[in-house]
Amino acid sequence: MKTTPQEQHGDVRRLVLDAAISLIESDGAESLSMREVARRAGVSHQAPYHYFKDRSGIFAAISQEGFAALAHAFRQVQTDGTLDTTSPAKAGFAAYLRFAREHVGHFRVMFRADISGLSSHPEAHECAEDAFTELLNMVARTVGHSADTQDALTFALMLWSQAHGLATLFLDGPLESRMGSRLETEKQVDAVIELAAHMVSLEAREQGLIPAQY
DSSP, rough: OOHHHHHHHHHHHHHHHHHHHHHHHOOGGGGOOOOHHHHHSSSOGGGGGGTTHHHHHHHHHHHHHHHHHHHHHHHHHHHHHOOOOOOOOHHHHHHHHHHHHHHHHHHHTTTTTTTOOOTTHHHHHHHHHHHHHHHHHHHHHHHHTTTTTHHHHHHHHHHHHHHHHHHHHHHHSSSSSSOOSSHOOOHHHHHHHHHHHHHHHHHHTTTTSOOOOO
């Protein structure tokens, strides 16, 4: 079968993944097909099958890549000086929302049990577990290491659900339509993050869990 110039000179797997991510971002996950991905990637119709058995394989690869990036975003908060100027809870909220806004295609796949591939692709599942571990680490910096496992999990789920809800409303919901200018939207999002982080920290303090330095 004749190859395209892109196949001859490019990383075809990367071209296919980037095309799939772009397609999901613009048209949603349901729009993804192997043929359309190949067309957008500028490769032959059969090229994607050399790297992915079917579209479920593409979804799993997107999930794996997304969770790896999310874990990195959480870890970066620990090393870039952010925690010198803000609370771990606020830093975690901000990192999650920033990730969602910068990786829309990934975000729309990673948390959907029907397409994420976490149950059928061990590598994707491992990356998801790594990201959740980093979330628990963020919680430990918020509530301290004295919290028992159940309390830590409760805080993690609360942080996750609030951050995920805000991200979903921003990307696929009515949030932007209820705001004015982009500047006003950004200010409102920052205010919500600030309030949510304050509530988390306040509850931790009331339970005697908050680390002394915060």
